[in-house]
Amino acid sequence: MSQLLLDVNGLTMRFGGLVAVNGVNLKVKNRQIVSVIGPNGAGKTTVFNCLSGFYIPTEGSVMLKNEQIAGLKDYQISRKGLVRTFQHVRLFQKMTVIENMLVAQHRHLNTNLFSGLLKTPNYRRLEKDAMEHAAHWLEEVGLLEYANREAGNLAYGQQRRLEIARCMVTQPELLMLDEPAAGLNPNETKELDELIIKLRDEHEISILLIEHDMSLVMGISDHIYVIAQGTPLANGTAEQIKGNPDVIKAYLGEE
Amino acid sequence: MNSSKLYNAVFAAGIAFILACLMIGVKLDTDSTVLAVKGATAEQWAWIFGGIAVVFLSQLFSTQVDALFRAIPKPDIQALLPQQQKFATLKPWLIAAIIVVMMIWPFMVSRGSVDLATLTLIYIMLGLGLNIVVGLAGLLDLGFVAFYAVGAYTYALLSQYFGMSFWACLPISAGLAATFGFLLGFPVLRLRGDYLAIVTLGFGEIIRILLNNWTSLTGGPNGISGIAKPTLFGLEFNRRAKEEGAMTFHEYFDMDYSSSYKVIFLYLIAVLLVICVIYLINRLMRMPIGRAWEALREDEIACRSLGLNRTAIKLSAFTLGASTAGFAGCFFAARQGFISPESFIFIESAIILAIVVLGGMGSQLGIIFAAIIMTILPELAREFSEYRMLLFGLLMVVMMRWRPQGLVPMKRPNLELKQQ
Ligand SMILES: Nc1ncnc2c1ncn2[C@@H]1O[C@H](COP(=O)(O)OP(=O)(O)OP(=O)(O)O)[C@@H](O)[C@H]1O
Ligand SMILES: [Mg+2]
Numbered sequence: 296m297s298q299l300l301l302d303v304n305g306l307t308m309r310f311g312g313l314v315a316v317n318g319v320n321l322k323v324k325n326r327q328i329v330s331v332i333g334p335n336g337a338g339k340t341t342v343f344n345c346l347s348g349f350y351i352p353t354e355g356s357v358m359l360k361n362e363q364i365a366g367l368k369d370y371q372i373s374r375k376g377l378v379r380t381f382q383h384v385r386l387f388q389k390m391t392v393i394e395n396m397l398v399a400q401h402r403h404l405n406t407n408l409f410s411g412l413l414k415t416p417n418y419r420r421l422e423k424d425a426m427e428h429a430a431h432w433l434e435e436v437g438l439l440e441y442a443n444r445e446a447g448n449l450a451y452g453q454q455r456r457l458e459i460a461r462c463m464v465t466q467p468e469l470l471m472l473d474e475p476a477a478g479l480n481p482n483e484t485k486e487l488d489e490l491i492i493k494l495r496d497e498h499e500i501s502i503l504l505i506e507h508d509m510s511l512v513m514g515i516s517d518h519i520y521v522i523a524q525g526t527p528l529a530n531g532t533a534e535q536i537k538g539n540p541d542v543i544k545a546y547l548g549e550e
Numbered sequence: 551m552n553s554s555k556l557y558n559a560v561f562a563a564g565i566a567f568i569l570a571c572l573m574i575g576v577k578l579d580t581d582s583t584v585l586a587v588k589g590a591t592a593e594q595w596a597w598i599f600g601g602i603a604v605v606f607l608s609q610l611f612s613t614q615v616d617a618l619f620r621a622i623p624k625p626d627i628q629a630l631l632p633q634q635q636k637f638a639t640l641k642p643w644l645i646a647a648i649i650v651v652m653m654i655w656p657f658m659v660s661r662g663s664v665d666l667a668t669l670t671l672i673y674i675m676l677g678l679g680l681n682i683v684v685g686l687a688g689l690l691d692l693g694f695v696a697f698y699a700v701g702a703y704t705y706a707l708l709s710q711y712f713g714m715s716f717w718a719c720l721p722i723s724a725g726l727a728a729t730f731g732f733l734l735g736f737p738v739l740r741l742r743g744d745y746l747a748i749v750t751l752g753f754g755e756i757i758r759i760l761l762n763n764w765t766s767l768t769g770g771p772n773g774i775s776g777i778a779k780p781t782l783f784g785l786e787f788n789r790r791a792k793e794e795g796a797m798t799f800h801e802y803f804d805m806d807y808s809s810s811y812k813v814i815f816l817y818l819i820a821v822l823l824v825i826c827v828i829y830l831i832n833r834l835m836r837m838p839i840g841r842a843w844e845a846l847r848e849d850e851i852a853c854r855s856l857g858l859n860r861t862a863i864k865l866s867a868f869t870l871g872a873s874t875a876g877f878a879g880c881f882f883a884a885r886q887g888f889i890s891p892e893s894f895i896f897i898e899s900a901i902i903l904a905i906v907v908l909g910g911m912g913s914q915l916g917i918i919f920a921a922i923i924m925t926i927l928p929e930l931a932r933e934f935s936e937y938r939m940l941l942f943g944l945l946m947v948v949m950m951r952w953r954p955q956g957l958v959p960m961k962r963p964n965l966e967l968k969q970q
Binding site: 347369370373374378379385389390394398399408426442443445465 | 830838841844845851852854857859962963967
């Protein structure tokens with residue numbers, strides 16, 4: 296089972312009496328787009344928070360490349376190659392686009408204080424590589440011309456794309472996107488669709504996606520998990536999910 | 551004019567009246583042996599009612615007053631500066647010219663001016679240090695003066711007990727202050743905003759009270775006096791050398807003794823230290839660590855999701871900020887020759903914070919301007935020294951209304967990208 300990138304079993308998260316996530320299982324293989332869908336308040340974002348280390352799950356195991364990551368610190372998990380975006384865009388607003396990209400490479404750049412103060416050749420080389428890497432990804436998402444713009448001044452769709460580019464520059468193996476299409480117009484949604492497929496096919500990473508836009512989800516997902524009220528409801532390919540009566544009931548509400 | 555305006559105005563005037571009555575209207579006075587409550591004089595009452603009238607009217611016509619404020623043209627400092635490209639080529643020359651002027655200037659002016667300039671330079675150092683913590687990392691620190699005190703007392707004590715020289719103590723002071731910054735950093739890592747402000751405020755007070763009460767070591771409220779002045783490669787600036795066989799500066803260069811040499815020498819050291827601090831912090835701001843501080847200020851959660859260890863980043867901001875204050879403190883002790891806990895009260899923290907806010911959070915140039923304003927202004931307005939705090943308050947209110955982003959807001963670096 297070495298091709299399993301992420302293997303989540305029995306993930307449960309309780310907030311006091313409230314069970315936000317209840318026994319969720321997820322499997323993501325290499326180079327796969329896997330979606331998590333469910334009605335509002337189903338617990339999707341909470342699952343992401345558990346996987347990325349923002350919450351420590353009450354129960355369950357999270358295996359990334361056969362290594363237990365449940366309980367690790369958030370920054371440790373992202374260093375292992377699992378990086379996420381947020382439902383509400385979180386950029387470093389007052390910093391420029393390129394600075395946002397450089398902060399994301401902090402770990403690769405952070406040698407020591409003195410080499411930076413003295414501008415040693417090694418330090419310069421690392422800075423140069425980081426700039427090139429950042430420029431490469433800005434070009435991929437079409438933001439290169441805005442490199443020295445303040446991130447907070449970008450249009451909403453551009454901010455969304457910058458957030459994805461900023462994740463990519465950390466060289467993740469699994470990218471988790473929390474409702475990346477929310478607030479985008481149909482054109483931008485189409486571009487996003489293409490970007491996500493490109494990430495899988497050309498950059499060979501896996502994507503775990505939360506999304507309410509059903510046409511986007513059905514179009515690109517290799518596998519779909521449905522959760523409702525924190526509990527797994529169904530999983531399967533787009534075709535299987537579309538025809539599943541339980542899923543339809545959960546979305547339309549009972550009665 | 552609607553009734554809510556009138557209601558507001560009456561309310562504000564009422565509050566002003568109550569406060570004025572309590573604070574100025576009545577006074578306690580000793581009548582031989584008993585305390586007696588006395589009313590204010592007629593003249594004072596006239597002032598009080600005049601003030602209340604101003605409050606009432608300004609509230610009543612607040613929209614008009616606001617419009618008036620908005621009508622004041624806002625100077626655009628960016629437009630005053632030369633064009634970007636031209637400025638880039640000019641910059642090294644400009645900096646060199648400023649440094650040269652700063653080196654020559656003290657020989658042409660009075661001792662008092664040089665002394666004041668030295669004080670200003672100390673505040674510039676403090677402002678730059680606090681800027682790391684507040685302006686860049688966004689951690690509100692109200693007890694910054696504690697690190698200043700640590701630096702000052704480190705030198706004072708080492709000099710007093712072990713006779714160590716200023717130059718040897720400079721790095722030790724910075725290092726010890728940094729250690730304190732590190733230690734304070736640990737408990738406050740999880741705190742933000744108001745909570746952090748309160749804890750740091752407490753820390754500042756703890757250090758001051760400790761210095762006040764640890765009489766056996768620090769001399770308590772009496773402070774430490776006779777702290778040795780810095781020397782130039784072992785040459786003293788006194789009339790006579792303290793140690794047998796040692797030379798003084800004027801003897802060595804065969805000049806007449808003048809007390810202004812000492813003042814100028816101190817000033818030049820301060821210039822040197824400030825240049826070092828500016829250079830170092832400027833480098834730090836452009837390094838990964840500087841960007842991480844700012845990222846932490848902008849969005850802590852995003853930082854964590856990108857693999858940044860916020861603990862390390864916060865601690866480094868606290869540590870480096872504190873070490874700058876320790877630097878300044880060591881120099882302060884050497885310049886004064888005498889320190890006591892009096893010099894490290896909360897108001898000092900507030901002034902340093904005011905410098906950072908006034909200058910424009912994160913902006914080094916702004917902080918330098920603000921430090922100059924905050925130290926020179928009180929000197930110019932000596933006659934009003936009783937109203938010093940009032941003037942500061944007024945300045946703050948006006949600034950926040952007129953230029954909330956500070957004198958010279960921080961400019962983002964323009965990073966050159968090779969276009970593919
Ligand atoms: N930190 C928390 N403390 C208490 N309850 C929480 C916390 N985080 C989430 N919850 C609760 O968990 C449930 C699931 O929330 P979550 O944000 O995961 O839903 P979601 O599926 O992402 O919804 P949406 O589609 O609206 O984004 C909600 O009832 C929410 O109130
Ligand atoms: Mg959500």
